[in-house]
Amino acid sequence: MFSTSLTLSDVVFLAQGAGMTILVTALSVATGTVLGVIFGVLRLQLGTILAMPLVFFLDIFRSIPLLIQLVLANAFVGMVLQLETSGFTIACIVLSLYTASYCAEIVRGGIQAVPSTTRRAARSLGMTWFQDMRYIVAPLATRIALPSWIGLALGVMKDSALVYVVQVTELLKSTQILITRLQEPLFLLLVCGAFYFLISFPLARFGGYLEKRWSK
């Protein structure tokens, strides 16, 4: 029969790793979403030419491997700027910008999907640009963007497995540490994979459900 030398304290250790995964993800997604909304709106407001530097900046985060982003940010902040920052901070900053770069696209798509006629109607009632954004565009764009946003948040959670390079012990790293001690790679990896799956799968299904419901 199956047996393992996994002890209760090892399970706690894994749970701490999972907690770190969730913490890094939550902080990064929260910050990244705020930034993403700002960038997404700016991109539309600035006009094509003025927005170009922003577009280029955001594009970088989608065009080079996250691993390199983390290593570079770590080296830059520590070696070049000589600032004392924890790996956790670096991980959150990089993942936030990474999230923001994708989120900006989602926000832009959501805003553009609000019919311009509806926005004109709001403006012609005397609403300011900000009121139009707040009461008309935001609620409508949110519906359109929410399914993609859920997908993005889950993507960030999965990608957070890479923050081990800046000395953050998240779930996959905790698993590797236990593999070192217990030498039960398959079992431990399956436990780790199952954790990701159990968080990601239901939320992804929920996103799909929302998409179906709201596309009607």
Add this chain to the structure above:
Amino acid sequence: MIEIQSLHKSFGPLEVLKGIDLTVNKGEVVTIIGGSGSGKSTLLTCINGLEPIASGKVIVDGIEVHAKSTNLNTLRQKIGIVFQQWNAFPHLTVLENVTLAPRKVLGLSKAEAEAIGEKQLSHVGLGAKLSTYPTMLSGGQQQRMAIARALAMSPDYMLFDEVTSALDPQLVGEVLETLKMLAEEGMTMICVTHEMAFARDVSHRVAYFHRGVMAEIGAPEQIFGDPQHEETRKFLASVR
């Protein structure tokens, strides 16, 4: 009073309005007719400042709409506009659609705004639909809701841009009835329409637009009975 003085407007290289002069007095109903692309909708959106203009002036109650110093948000409160496409806010109930601007723009309390909203919605015959969502309404009902929404801001002027032309034929009547009612109540209105019978029966003056120019304006009897301009004659023949 709305005064329009030699108004010019272009979209890029395309000159859409080529010098329009028109004065609409308090209580007057002016109907604008004309072919597609002749600039009718553009004129309306210039009046409430949704579109910038190239030259000329639009003066509403003595305030120049396109002057830099003009607060357009305040100005638009006196000019209601209803468009051809139904522009319901789909995420709000019928009552919320109507009360949103009074609350956020005029700063009324929820109760005050709802009192006004309910009044205006009953006025256009939607008193029973307050908590319905717009998607459950017919096109005609959505248009009447849009009218109530504009009226809830107590505007001094109302602009209507072909409010019936996207509706199924059987729904046109109910919306035109609402417009007629408003006219009878003395609202100052500029209506762009393709409904000639409505233009003839309701308006004080009818203007005919042709390629960015107001070719002719006059009393409905004159325009329909004795059009002066060659193009007016052709147009009226084609729509009859």
Add this chain to the structure above:
Amino acid sequence: MIEIQSLHKSFGPLEVLKGIDLTVNKGEVVTIIGGSGSGKSTLLTCINGLEPIASGKVIVDGIEVHAKSTNLNTLRQKIGIVFQQWNAFPHLTVLENVTLAPRKVLGLSKAEAEAIGEKQLSHVGLGAKLSTYPTMLSGGQQQRMAIARALAMSPDYMLFDEVTSALDPQLVGEVLETLKMLAEEGMTMICVTHEMAFARDVSHRVAYFHRGVMAEIGAPEQIFGDPQHEETRKFLASVR
């Protein structure tokens, strides 16, 4: 010859065809009319075996369509069908739309297929549109292309399912002209249509379908002039 013998067909619990008997001879044009949901389209898709049937028989040139041993792909080559929705293949040019099946199904060379395709497309008046993509065509042109596509397989029979009903009124004429031309050339045709004038002028026999039953069949003069069945009378009164 197409022989249909006490054909029954259901979708789940819904019996859509309740015993149809009909024989169409070589060179004959039979028109089917009837209310929405009466089973007209279903009958056509049963004839070329796109839908399985519950009981009864469909025999085309002596071959039983729904027999296990029948090679439907070969059979369908003799039965062209054109549907209400324009089923142009959007990724292919007009000429490629027409030549695809001759090349892949009949195994013709590209040159042979193109010769046939060009001939059929000129036949329906699209000789100048060979390398256009279908999205650039009007609805009427798309329908004519679909007809040419079916004709390119040199079918012995043609089935038409309300080929004009999704078209703007001004485009209906050109498609009906094409059908008329085919009828005059002696093609054996079954046409489901709502165009009563067409049914009257072109067909040899007209069948009236009502709720899955062929209520009445006869010469157009008889059906239109002296309908026997109560429902036929009602239906004709409603469409006139």
Add this chain to the structure above:
Amino acid sequence: MFDYTFQWSQAMARLPQMLDGAATTMEVAILSMLIGIVLAIVLTVLRRSPVAPLRAIARTWVEIARNTPALFQIYMAHFGIASFGIHLSPFTSLLIGITFNNAGYLAENFRGALKAIPDTQIRAGRSLGMSEMQAFRHIVLPQMLRVAFLPMTNQMVWAVLMTSLGVTVGMNSDLYGVTQDLNALTFRTFELFAIAGVIFYLITKLITLGARLLAARLFRY
């Protein structure tokens, strides 16, 4: 504060080695994409199969690929598979990991693309005498590829980015692996990884540009 001295020349001297690494990266990405597309088509067909176990296998594949980290999948492809006594080189493990991921995501895209093509298209094809295969091959597939083309381009970009995870399974011939090796020798971390980042950026831009040109040629309708 800014007393860090950049030594770009020392890092630039290693550029040829890094470009070799980039070639390996492209090799893995392209192979994983080609095999991934074939597998995704198979998965798409299996997901519509009438045989329930086949459907279940295909669904499980797609859901695991989409709901676990790529790093986990690649790690599994090396250390997980080896628990069954199957030994793969780092190159093969990385290729399998990325291909597994590609196939899962692409299968989901293909399913969406398939839904976007109306049934009437198949009917029209069948009624011209085409067999089911012919209708799929000549009518459904080309249209499906158009709908799925943009997602496929994105997946290709991701495949390139995912090659950087190969180091976890002992890969040192791809761009990231080469960079890491050079870093162990010289410790010019910032300079080396900045150059690697630029190379990755250029590769992804080339892919997007190439895809755009290809799309213009392929989809003229």
Add this chain to the structure above:
Amino acid sequence: DKLDDIIASGKLRCAVVLDFPPMGMRDDKNEPQGFDVDYCKDLAKALGVEAKIVETTFPERIPALMANKVDVGVASTSDTLERAKTVGMTIPYYAFEDVVVANEKAGIKSWEDMKGKTIGATAGTYEAIWAEKQVKGWGVGAFRPYQSQADVFLALSQGQIDATVATTEVAEANMKTGKFPGLSLAGKTPMVPDYVALIAKREEYGLLNYMNLFINQQVRTGRYAELYHKWISKNDPADLTIHGIYR
């Protein structure tokens, strides 16, 4: 300078590699332990501050130092001249001898049998750089760097690689766990002993100076031997000096 900063902050942050038993590892509560961990704690005690263990991988330990994530590295860092261009090295605090650990199925009895086999080691380590050079020199076989010592032993026990070059201490400690039934030691490597140093930023002379004296004191007071007996073996501790040379 850094030395003052450490004393002022009351905290000493040490980079330690924790999958490198017995130098650095985790106990069954997953807390850090090992020779390097104790060494760091001793250093902190001497400074009168609290020790903080920061886990790093081998490839990451010097970047972590450069990026100010840690104050010093107590991470078995080989004192190569190439590295000394970037970081400051103390006198050796430990000396490793490397052995071959092979999967029994590979039939490797000594270093000479390694030619043509697949050899793995931990990316960025002294022995990895050395072994890769040997493999390249032979022109046959393959070299694979893994991200951690643990991955190397995992790959080795799974048979993914035929052998690895590891320090005697690590090899023996791993064998002692009993988790690796298929592996065996296959003799020494023809590599000069791997002297390892504590590391700090190149320009922190005060700190480096302090640590040099600290290492000296560890040996003088017998604490070095004590730690050696606790973590490594009952034998005499490895010699930290080379005959006929000053440092």
